[in-house]
Amino acid sequence: MEIVPVPAFTDNYIWLVHDEESGETALVDPGDAAPAVAEAERRGWTISQVWNTHWHPDHTGGNLAIKERTGARISGPASGRIPGRDVGLAEGDEIRIGKHVGRVIEVPGHTLDHIALIFDDERAAFVGDTLFAMGCGRLFEGSPEQMYRSLQRLADLPEDVRLYCAHEYTLANAVFAVHAEPGNPAVAHRLERIKSLREEGKITLPTTVAEERETNPFVRATNVQEFALRREAKDSFRS
Ligand SMILES: [Zn+2]
Numbered sequence: 238m239e240i241v242p243v244p245a246f247t248d249n250y251i252w253l254v255h256d257e258e259s260g261e262t263a264l265v266d267p268g269d270a271a272p273a274v275a276e277a278e279r280r281g282w283t284i285s286q287v288w289n290t291h292w293h294p295d296h297t298g299g300n301l302a303i304k305e306r307t308g309a310r311i312s313g314p315a316s317g318r319i320p321g322r323d324v325g326l327a328e329g330d331e332i333r334i335g336k337h338v339g340r341v342i343e344v345p346g347h348t349l350d351h352i353a354l355i356f357d358d359e360r361a362a363f364v365g366d367t368l369f370a371m372g373c374g375r376l377f378e379g380s381p382e383q384m385y386r387s388l389q390r391l392a393d394l395p396e397d398v399r400l401y402c403a404h405e406y407t408l409a410n411a412v413f414a415v416h417a418e419p420g421n422p423a424v425a426h427r428l429e430r431i432k433s434l435r436e437e438g439k440i441t442l443p444t445t446v447a448e449e450r451e452t453n454p455f456v457r458a459t460n461v462q463e464f465a466l467r468r469e470a471k472d473s474f475r476s
Pocket residue numbers: 291293347366
């Protein structure tokens with residue numbers, strides 16, 4: 238399973254997932270059809286599926302154009318308003334590309350319909366806007382309790398699982414993380430690494446469960462109250 242990022246809008250990533258054996262390609266959260274289709278065509282990959290993590294337009298805006306052009310089957314949260322959805326996904330469901338099987342977990346908080354797709358054998362998880370490198374999504378629909386539990390479920394995955402997030406927010410998150418945990422050397426070191434990558438125009442994703450356990454102030458919050466305070470502080474934080 239090959240996984241490739243396609244930048245979209247100012248800071249979104251659409252992930253292309255390609256299975257060589259079956260020739261299938263899935264797009265994760267195609268907010269914009271054009272760049273994702275162009276990259277798939279450049280690689281000679283045929284788009285057969287779309288997987289959405291939640292309903293927000295910067296994740297689903299390309300669904301209908303992609304479906305019209307490729308006939309791709311669209312899978313997304315059963316409880317969400319997903320344009321063109323063919324398959325509704327809920328906790329415990331499976332998603333397949335070739336012989337690779339992912340499982341669906343519900344991770345409400347950023348939105349109530351939010352799901353994550355976990356490919357245990359490939360050590361890969363598509364987490365949308367729930368967990369970001371050193372950060373987490375804003376609470377637009379869910380409660381702090383829901384989001385804290387969702388983050389803990391992701392952080393409880395094996396430490397070598399790669400987390401494919403949907404935005405390049407890492408630098409701003411790292412600056413806040415240093416503010417939230419000034420005494421954590423792993424956070425300070427990671428900020429320096431992230432700065433170098435961004436100065437070179439490089440992507441900072443995917444991240445890993447191990448890195449997030451060490452440096453993500455939202456994952457590291459010891460209880461819901463601490464999580465909620467950090468989320469509120471981040472919402473108004475100016476570096
Ligand atoms: Zn979103």
